Amino acid sequence: MLDQVGTCTHRDCLALRIHDGAFSAMDLTARHPCTGELLSTVKFMVQTLAAAGELQRELTYDGLRTAEAKGNKGGRRPAVPADKTGDVRTAYLGGQSIASLAREHDVSRGAIRTAIADLLPEYTAADLDAPAPELPVVLDMPGKVADFLRATELEPAERVALGQGVAVRRGQGHTRRVSTTPDVHRRLLDRCQPLDNATAIPA
Structure with missing residues (x-):
């Protein structure tokens, strides 16, 4: 083959x-x-x-x-059935612990927490008008660009993102794998504008 x-x-x-x-x-x-x-x-x-x-x-x-062979079933443990959710919530409000509810219904504690999420002390209602948070994006930047940025005055978030990047060897050169939000990536890109008129930078 x-x-x-x-x-x-x-x-x-x-x-x-x-x-x-x-x-x-x-x-x-x-x-x-x-x-x-x-x-x-x-x-x-x-x-x-x-x-x-x-x-x-x-x-x-x-x-x-x-x-x-030990009787353990693979995969995720089942969630609380829809027809039992009301009973679980009532029992929790009545003082029954999450652990005992999990044993009683043969589900995980996480499943019980999901069923009673809005009843937990740490629960806070989501602000529907608040914008969704930006998820981090992973990008590889040429090593010479990363070196240029390290010598530049950066904002704290930009410097942290660059500092936490991982160097990846690419033949004789290298790139820096940076994981951060799109906004920080855009700001780092803006700081590279002085390089626009320079010769192409190898990795």
């Missing part, structure tokens, strides 16, 4: 590479220049990855079978 994949990718001038990590520079279709066969290192890497995946599947199946 590996030889067939290698033949197709070689014939069509395609490359098959590991996306990220320590082996990201390895071409999984590399061939020996004289014999034309797949390199032994490539075969070893693919076979090792396949064996690791098979071992992980076996361990998962063994764990599931062991849990099943």
Whole structure:
């Protein structure tokens, strides 16, 4: 199978590479220049990855079978049935604890908390007029751009986002993987305007 994949990718001038990590520079279709066969290192890497995946599947199946033999059912525990929600809420208001309600209805404590969420002390009604919070977005910026920004005067949120970024090696260069809100990304991009007229910056 590996030889067939290698033949197709070689014939069509395609490359098959590991996306990220320590082996990201390895071409999984590399061939020996004289014999034309797949390199032994490539075969070893693919076979090792396949064996690791098979071992992980076996361990998962063994764990599931062991849990099943002990009477444990896999997957999420059921939620409180709709026809029982009223009883659960009444019992909670009557002083019954979440733990005892979970045991009584054979559900998790989280399921009980979901059923009585608006009755909990920490519950606060959502402000329907409030805008939805921005979710963080992960972007990779060239390493030279990250170096430029580090030498620039930044706002606290911008500096924290840049400082918490992760350096990712890319051949001889690197990028910085930054996770923050779109607003902070836009502000960082605005600070890169002095680079617009400069020569293209490599990673």
